[in-house]
Amino acid sequence: MKPTTLDAYQLMHEGALALADVEEAGIRIDVERLDQTIADIDVVIDGLYSQLQNDKVWYSWKERWGEKSNLGSRYQLGKVLFEELGYKAKKLTPTGRAQVNEEALTQINLSFVKNYLRIEKLKKLRTTYLLGIRREVVGEYLHAFFNLHLARTMRSSASEPNLQNIPIRDTEAGRLIRSCIIPRDGHTLVEIDYSSLEYRVCACFYQDENMLAYVADPTSDVHRDVAAELFMLDQDDVSKDLRFYAKNQFVFATLYGSYYVNTSKNLWNEAVLGASVTTSGGVPIRKHLASKGIKQLGMCKPGHTALKGTFERHVKQVEERFKERFPQWAERKEIWWQRYLSSGSFQMMTGFSCSGVFTRNDLYNYPIQGPAFHLLLWSLIQMVKWLKDEGMKSVVVAEVHDSLLIDVENSELDDVIAKAKQVMTKDVQDHWRWAARVPLEVEVEASEKNWYEKKPWKG
């Protein structure tokens, strides 16, 4: 990866300097609360552990493993469940071992296993996040790292600890950890996220008419429309959950090179069979699909015909319509790949030349993921500079690929938010004209308490 323009060089140079300022500023931690949370979780984990040790399964475990018995070993648990207690391993890891992950374990109806999963969740939360943060706190500030030289796509990465993967989807974990991350006194934590940034960059990159049209029309919603097709529903019956699965398991998966054999399987396992997903009318999606004649997934084997009446066949047809819906995308992604094959390199819209050995899917992903982050990075640079030049008390404290976290002094709230909106949605389009092919939008959330309590900002 090489910059081919002065602008691209400066993006990395100034980006590294700006991120150094972010690291130096640090993010404030409620250390007392953090320590209390760790202590509370320890008590819960200890309680659950003693339950496990009074369970029959633990006796089988000790018979099998003797002195080596270790409750922390999933490998040992797998051997006990699948070789001693007669449960069937349904999936194997790439090296041929039985999978002993959450998906496999939730299918086993034993209170031991239920407790085990609960402990594992809490342990992850405790060691990776709570202790991970605790270890790095100096005074009451955490100075984590933001790197620009590690990700192959020219995204950033974060470490020690990784502030870019703090739980949020699991509300309990999100609350326990994020509520320890707080604003400075007299400040408010403000998070500004780009709305559907990668999709918009994708539309700019392929210049597909319908992709652009979807973004231009705020009443339209590609994920909702595709969900309606995938689950054979009217648009009004597409629930938030179904939209979520359509977006992540089909739209993005397909744009980044997956296809119906895999997307149908994932949708079926997670949306149809998984976590009791319903239509917005409350009908379980599995029941709804059955009423439409789709009761089976299909074989989902590469090279095999997807049989009529299966979900696999249906998703194959939705995929065909997806290509018809976005014809320039379908055509240009092939040309894009062929051009790489003959030249051995490709060019990012932000001015970086990438040469080397890449897979087809790399070619689909990198030119979207990299430039999408570059919009955020350019905005971060402007914000850091501006806050410094204006002598403001607010500081940028973190960045998560498409969002900025700013610790804003309360009297500066309106100015900082207005400036961030201007920079992120307008100025960046003056800087890179390709980004003006779509409207850019941001969502602003804020909390005076902590990162968990953030609520939509109403200026």
Place this chain on the structure above:
DNA sequence: CACTGGAGCCAC
């Protein structure tokens, strides 16, 4: 004892 790869799980 240091190190590595596998497996798992968290984010975008």
Place this chain on the structure above:
DNA sequence: AAACGTGGCTCCAGTG
């Protein structure tokens, strides 16, 4: 024709 991408961290198991 191939078959969603990028990261970081932890624990275990195996190696030398």
